[in-house]
Amino acid sequence: MNATEVVIDNAHVPAAISALMTDYAHCIDNDRIEDWPALFTDPCLYKITTRDNHIRGFPACIMLCDSRGMLMDRVVSVRSTNVFEPHRYRHMVSCIQVVEAACDAWRLQSNYLVTRTMLDGTMAVFSTGEYQDRIVLTDGAYRFNERIVICDHGMINNLIALPL
Amino acid sequence: MNATEVVIDNAHVPAAISALMTDYAHCIDNDRIEDWPALFTDPCLYKITTRDNHIRGFPACIMLCDSRGMLMDRVVSVRSTNVFEPHRYRHMVSCIQVVEAACDAWRLQSNYLVTRTMLDGTMAVFSTGEYQDRIVLTDGAYRFNERIVICDHGMINNLIALPL
Amino acid sequence: MNATEVVIDNAHVPAAISALMTDYAHCIDNDRIEDWPALFTDPCLYKITTRDNHIRGFPACIMLCDSRGMLMDRVVSVRSTNVFEPHRYRHMVSCIQVVEAACDAWRLQSNYLVTRTMLDGTMAVFSTGEYQDRIVLTDGAYRFNERIVICDHGMINNLIALPL
Numbered sequence: 001m002n003a004t005e006v007v008i009d010n011a012h013v014p015a016a017i018s019a020l021m022t023d024y025a026h027c028i029d030n031d032r033i034e035d036w037p038a039l040f041t042d043p044c045l046y047k048i049t050t051r052d053n054h055i056r057g058f059p060a061c062i063m064l065c066d067s068r069g070m071l072m073d074r075v076v077s078v079r080s081t082n083v084f085e086p087h088r089y090r091h092m093v094s095c096i097q098v099v100e101a102a103c104d105a106w107r108l109q110s111n112y113l114v115t116r117t118m119l120d121g122t123m124a125v126f127s128t129g130e131y132q133d134r135i136v137l138t139d140g141a142y143r144f145n146e147r148i149v150i151c152d153h154g155m156i157n158n159l160i161a162l163p164l
Numbered sequence: 165m166n167a168t169e170v171v172i173d174n175a176h177v178p179a180a181i182s183a184l185m186t187d188y189a190h191c192i193d194n195d196r197i198e199d200w201p202a203l204f205t206d207p208c209l210y211k212i213t214t215r216d217n218h219i220r221g222f223p224a225c226i227m228l229c230d231s232r233g234m235l236m237d238r239v240v241s242v243r244s245t246n247v248f249e250p251h252r253y254r255h256m257v258s259c260i261q262v263v264e265a266a267c268d269a270w271r272l273q274s275n276y277l278v279t280r281t282m283l284d285g286t287m288a289v290f291s292t293g294e295y296q297d298r299i300v301l302t303d304g305a306y307r308f309n310e311r312i313v314i315c316d317h318g319m320i321n322n323l324i325a326l327p328l
Numbered sequence: 329m330n331a332t333e334v335v336i337d338n339a340h341v342p343a344a345i346s347a348l349m350t351d352y353a354h355c356i357d358n359d360r361i362e363d364w365p366a367l368f369t370d371p372c373l374y375k376i377t378t379r380d381n382h383i384r385g386f387p388a389c390i391m392l393c394d395s396r397g398m399l400m401d402r403v404v405s406v407r408s409t410n411v412f413e414p415h416r417y418r419h420m421v422s423c424i425q426v427v428e429a430a431c432d433a434w435r436l437q438s439n440y441l442v443t444r445t446m447l448d449g450t451m452a453v454f455s456t457g458e459y460q461d462r463i464v465l466t467d468g469a470y471r472f473n474e475r476i477v478i479c480d481h482g483m484i485n486n487l488i489a490l491p492l
Binding site for chain 3: 051097109125
């Protein structure tokens with residue numbers, strides 16, 4: 001790897017893009033999940049997979065939505081369909097790296113850590129892994145065209161109700 | 165939510181403000197808690213509460229200081245009054261979002277995760293939650309006018325000696 | 329502490345420097361450890377120590393490399409020599425603070441949290457602590473001249489195979 005080229009071309013994460021990534025986390029963590037689908041383009045790709053499957057190119061994944069309608073469906077299932085013990089997530093997002101930059105489309109990767117807190121106060125690190133994003137500028141706003149969530153491990157404790 | 169407006173108006177977290185938030189964490193984590201009160205205005209509001217209480221508007225909270233003197237009082241209690249097993253925190257702060265920006269006063273929210281390490285090396289994720297800050301420019305420096313710490317859960321393991 | 333001076337002189341973390349710190353994390357987390365030594369100057373200082381030893385000035389440490397060759401040696405040992413249960417790290421880096429800024433040399437400190445995931449999916453917060461970095465501009469690229477990893481505790485679970 002030539003450190004120079006990475007640093008000079010792709011060092012700068014635009015503020016509007018990190019604001020989008022932050023908004024994503026706050027929508028989920030602060031119980032505004034209804035606002036979450038609008039952060040994506042339509043169509044889009046939202047996929048939760050495991051690192052092992054991702055590396056080997058296996059198509060099986062934990063969750064896959066390819067339209068804003070499917071994302072909205074997730075919201076409905078969280079709010080009214082799924083039966084699960086209430087809980088909340090808290091996202092930490094770090095090490096955001098620009099992989100490819102164009103004037104209207106960006107590829108980024110970042111690390112995430114999500115904790116989960118149950119009603120009784122029990123808290124645990126629920127999932128860690130990597131986001132691989134394609135973010136595009138459309139109608140004056142940045143939105144996720146793709147967000148691939150690559151979990152470090154596939155042993156999900158119980159279920160994924162809320163998106164990661 | 166209209167992503168455009170959020171992105172264009174409030175995307176940029178000024179470097180001086182993120183430096184203040186970082187300094188706050190390092191004061192506590194690196195045993196310079198004596199420097200911590202000076203990061204606040206006088207009067208100020210420093211409050212630790214739970215998400216449930218915050219959402220319902222309940223006034224009860226875990227800690228409340230409304231002047232720099234009360235913050236200094238916390239420092240004295242950590243250094244000489246409280247009897248507790250020595251421990252350290254490590255703060256991770258992420259997903260910093262500008263909620264309101266004016267030339268001399270800012271509202272921001274961010275996610276935090278604090279680990280606690282005891283003398284014997286035992287370490288745990290101690291608290292996660294949200295900071296809601298009002299930061300003002302006064303006498304040429306940015307300071308916390310308000311920092312509300314909203315814990316994801318109220319089950320504090322043992323006690324809060326050090327501030328979160 | 330005079331908040332003003334800290335804020336005005338050292339608030340801004342250059343994008344190229346945070347890109348270097350991010351690249352460091354991704355090399356390790358995403359199984360590109362062969363790219364890791366090139367992020368350092370030659371000679372360099374890469375040291376993992378505990379907070380207690382660091383504060384007291386004790387020279388004993390958990391790992392010490394002072395040349396790129398020694399770093400490469402670590403890579404070889406991870407890939408072919410050491411016998412250990414396969415695992416991965418995930419780095420979270422936060423609270424990056426500029427301690428000293430010159431045109432071609434920077435001192436920074438930051439907080440880290442590293443999780444470790446085993447093959448069977450078992451995951452734990454493995455280490456938390458502080459990075460103290462000296463980063464220099466050499467041949468057009470930013471590189472670590474020094475990275476001191478100060479662990480909050482010295483009780484390493486099992487072994488450190490991958491660098492922190």
